[in-house]
Amino acid sequence: MMRISDIMEKEIINIKNGKKLGFITDIDLDIESGKVSSFLITGTSGSFFYRGTEVDTVFWRDILRIGYDTVLVNIGSSLNFDKDQIDI
Template structure:
């Protein structure tokens, strides 16, 4: 079992593009079902319960691939466009 306080300290990483998305600032739960529905994250590095400007990106629980020791890996958005790099 994992605690909410443990989850909120983990950085969110998107597997689609490898970007650091930020930290969880809020959690939406269905109390009737006892399930986490989504997380709100901010990329400003703020780790408070709510973001400073009230804005944030929602990540649905179904988008989570893995909860690790330090990070949460999610699968959202479009993939990284490798054509934009001069490789």
């Protein structure tokens, strides 16, 4: 079992381009099913002139693997993965 505080310390990385997206700042739960539907992540912009933060959503279906210190996601990729063969 994993605690919410444990997963919020993990960095989100998109396997499509290897980009570090940031860290989880909030979790959306489906109250009726009791399951996690998505995560809100906050990351810093890579632009030199823009020093704000970006907030984005990662859906549960996009998560490929939750590792020791990172969460691998597949966002914006045409790759097809068999969800039954992915360890989470």
